[in-house]
Amino acid sequence: MAPFTIRWGIISTGGISTKFVHDLLVDPSSREVSDVAHKISAVGSRSVESAQKFVDKFKATPENESAAWGVKNGVLEGVKAVGTYQEVYNDPDVDVIYVGTPHTLHHRNTKDALLAGKHVLCEKPFTLESAELEELIAIAKDKNLFLMEAVWTRYHPLAYAVEEVLKSGKLGKPKRFSADFSMDFPLDDKPTSHRMLDPALGGGSLLDMGPYPSVWAMLLVHRNPHNKDTDPKVLTSHQTVYEKTDVDINSRWLVEWKGTCQGQLMTDLGSAGFQEATAVLQCEEGDLVIEYPPYRSEAYQIHPRPERDIGAIKEKSRHHHPIAEGNNGMSYEADEVARCIRDKKTQSDRMPWEESKITQGWLDVVRTAGPTATAHLKGTAGQ
Ligand SMILES: NC(=O)C1=CN([C@@H]2O[C@H](COP(=O)(O)OP(=O)(O)OC[C@H]3O[C@@H](n4cnc5c(N)ncnc54)[C@H](OP(=O)(O)O)[C@@H]3O)[C@@H](O)[C@H]2O)C=CC1
Numbered sequence: 001m002a003p004f005t006i007r008w009g010i011i012s013t014g015g016i017s018t019k020f021v022h023d024l025l026v027d028p029s030s031r032e033v034s035d036v037a038h039k040i041s042a043v044g045s046r047s048v049e050s051a052q053k054f055v056d057k058f059k060a061t062p063e064n065e066s067a068a069w070g071v072k073n074g075v076l077e078g079v080k081a082v083g084t085y086q087e088v089y090n091d092p093d094v095d096v097i098y099v100g101t102p103h104t105l106h107h108r109n110t111k112d113a114l115l116a117g118k119h120v121l122c123e124k125p126f127t128l129e130s131a132e133l134e135e136l137i138a139i140a141k142d143k144n145l146f147l148m149e150a151v152w153t154r155y156h157p158l159a160y161a162v163e164e165v166l167k168s169g170k171l172g173k174p175k176r177f178s179a180d181f182s183m184d185f186p187l188d189d190k191p192t193s194h195r196m197l198d199p200a201l202g203g204g205s206l207l208d209m210g211p212y213p214s215v216w217a218m219l220l221v222h223r224n225p226h227n228k229d230t231d232p233k234v235l236t237s238h239q240t241v242y243e244k245t246d247v248d249i250n251s252r253w254l255v256e257w258k259g260t261c262q263g264q265l266m267t268d269l270g271s272a273g274f275q276e277a278t279a280v281l282q283c284e285e286g287d288l289v290i291e292y293p294p295y296r297s298e299a300y301q302i303h304p305r306p307e308r309d310i311g312a313i314k315e316k317s318r319h320h321h322p323i324a325e326g327n328n329g330m331s332y333e334a335d336e337v338a339r340c341i342r343d344k345k346t347q348s349d350r351m352p353w354e355e356s357k358i359t360q361g362w363l364d365v366v367r368t369a370g371p372t373a374t375a376h377l378k379g380t381a382g383q
């Protein structure tokens with residue numbers, strides 16, 4: 001049977017849009033996918049020259065690169081390069097919009113796309129604040145459109161493998177959790193207008209990096225078969241200010257799943273953390289360790305409990321679940337979007353709105369309690 005082909009409209013031509021489009025051009029069979037396929041119908045930028053340059057660069061992909069498959073096989077055939085985002089939303093040849101703009105624009109762009117009748121995959125963090133997200137979900141429901149936060153990590157082979165471990169019950173009940181996304185970002189070498197540093201673009205570690213410790217909190221604790229708390233709350237938080245632009249150089253927050261465990265979540269732009277463990281779930285029978293990096297981990301470890309001989313796990317083991325060669329890792333979420341739209345779903349079971357809402361709520365609490373310039377940044381909901 002021919003694969004179901006979904007037609008994408010790409011919003012913006014920056015770093016992440018480049019990685020996403022690359023993956024749409026990779027042969028789906030490289031990741032053993034044959035039921036869905038991708039086509040790129042339009043690319044929108046703030047300038048038509050930038051959109052055209054973006055398309056031309058992909059059309060000129062060298063033969064030896066994995067994305068050359070898509071160029072040869074018509075993924076870019078007839079693609080339009082346009083100088084406004086609205087032209088992409090209005091394009092009848094587009095089924096679904098990918099939003100790859102800075103954080104503060106996610107709500108505006110996604111709302112415009114939904115109102116034009118398009119399905120949307122929007123980069124993380126979904127929106128700046130919960131009120132914006134609530135509004136988008138209401139529009140998607142009303143118009144019966146698919147809407148998803150682009151949390152690519154949830155669709156990686158490792159995420160499925162770890163879910164199986166938790167379902168097997170061999171680790172037992174969770175006792176402690178911690179997750180970290182930290183890096184030595186060259187803070188002082190970047191212009192203060194960089195999206196990671198500019199408060200007006202939602203800069204700082206929390207909004208950019210916070211979705212990743214949150215992914216592991218959701219996958220390892222929230223979705224753990226032992227957890228019954230559907231509304232885990234932030235108990236306390238702390239942020240440190242980067243004095244040049246007043247964004248957070250680091251954020252820490254403590255979440256409680258009542259009756260299950262607490263989790264300590266961290267982001268840091270000023271210092272890279274311990275590279276072998278980005279998230280750790282300690283359970284009654286043994287510990288689960290997710291290796292760095294949190295956004296694209298390819299291995300987990302199982303450890304006996306650290307003290308006394310009290311857990312059922314007696315030996316350390318390491319399990320490798322690589323992302324298919326030639327793929328950046330965004331192709332998996334793109335395949336999920338295609339399948340959901342094919343199956344007439346408005347949300348994905350692996351990244352449901354309810355879980356985006358929980359994560360967004362945590363980011364709201366930490367941000368608004370903090371001392372940074374983004375604490376008072378308002379979103380565009382209702383405009
Ligand atoms: N899933 C993941 O692994 C990653 C996700 N991200 C997320 O993707 C989003 C974009 O990040 P990234 O690609 O690194 O950012 P870039 O700065 O590289 O690109 C953002 C693009 O947005 C468009 N844009 C529209 N308005 C503005 C504005 N006022 N200032 C700057 N750019 C603007 C521009 O494209 P144009 O001029 O063509 O309109 C620009 O190229 C963020 O929300 C980030 O969190 C980022 C990195 C990795």
Ligand SMILES: O=C1OC[C@@H](O)[C@H](O)[C@H]1O
Nearest residue numbers: 124183196208209212295
């Ligand atoms: O989403 C992301 O993942 C990779 C990081 O390097 C980047 O800052 C972030 O936006």
